[in-house]
Amino acid sequence: MELSAKAPPLEGVPTGVKGLDELFFTLDPKTLKPKPLGGFPRGAAVHVTGVSDTGKSLLAEQFALKQAERGEGVLFVTTEAPAPLLVQGLKLRARAMGLKEKALERVLIADAATHAVLREDLPTLFATLEEGLQNGARHLVVDSLTGLYEAKEIAARQVVRQVYAFSKRFGLTALMVSQKRSGHEELSAEAAGGYAVSHILDATLVLAKVLVMSPALAKLYRVGLGEVVRLLRIDGCRLSGHDTRTHLLYIRPEGLLEVGPPLGEH
């Protein structure tokens, strides 16, 4: 009974990516049939992995901006782009999403790309984020987790566990990006640090891209030779039901990510 009272309600947190919210399900209490959750399960720590240029950072930024638009604060740990560049990208995305620039104030940035101490010393990172929590943040974005254990991948499990525990301690809905290494299967949940990241976090989204260089692929994806096709697959979610198919993923000309139909239905 006590645990039941402590369990958070199963509700969706909109992702800011068109077509993605409908891929997570809950059960209709009356019909017991799946119905869309409307986003990531609240309180989930979601892992997003993929090779470069698949849209991971776009997904992270759109998620952050969507929360800001809804009036909820976001802690954004950047280990890749320094804060000024990240803000530039966020402004562009905000404009494309039709957001007012003022909403950006709800995105609280921990610039671990510039300040090495935030990358290399987790207690300092957490103390810094706790300051942001006092400003009412309810979500966490880390782009990327890999940046927190670069050159020490053997410590990946320990680092990911600490970040995961931090997000749980404060009931945050988290999106954490990780990179793939060259030998990894593109559509698997494996990422830098092995399978540790996807084992620990609650859900994994795999983003991939295919360079269409043969007539057979061109026919399969219904695109011209030489084009790039992006794909998205949800590789498990322990907090809710989810779509298991591989979907097309688009980066629209205005620079926003959008989930398309599943392969075979396009």
Place this chain on the structure above:
Amino acid sequence: MVLTPRPLEERDLEATVLRVFLKVIDLVGGPKALAEKKRLTWAGSLMTAAYAVVLAQEGMKGEEAIAKELGLSSAAVRQILRADPEAALKRVQELGEGERLRTHVAGGLAKAAYRAIRQGQEEPRVLGYFLERFVEMMGIPWAVLVLKAVKGLDFPADKEALLARLKGLRLLDQPAEALLERLEYPVRSPADLLHQLRLHLEA
């Protein structure tokens, strides 16, 4: 908005090191037991072990970094961090007078103490002393009564042990017996007791 990096202050870590050190003394029987058996020569080893455990757990530092910070060999740090707490507590009972404390025993004790303080079981003498001064200073008469009544009681404490000490007391016009019925047991420390009582008194 960009957050300013806020390094964890060294004095925060040092406070934890001292808490671990005090708890080790408590675990081995308290200051008197230590003095009687002439084991005060252990102090240096215990402090080193306490520091290494806190740097590993709270500072999240690796063996090499801890060795460098404390001026130890990596092997010594490894022995401390891999020591078995239960085996160390057992070994302490068998130590002869004046016997030197080996690294793995000090490490095991420090790990046991760190685990205890993380579970809210602080060293009771110093905490009890400052708690008493604090509640007197803040003018909380019911808390003063409670702390005086449980002085010297071993924590974690069960309901029977607390009833024996608090029976007959009235806290803000409520009988202590009725309040004790509503607590979660075991009560981990005097601070935990005051906290739980306050929640019920305010309810």
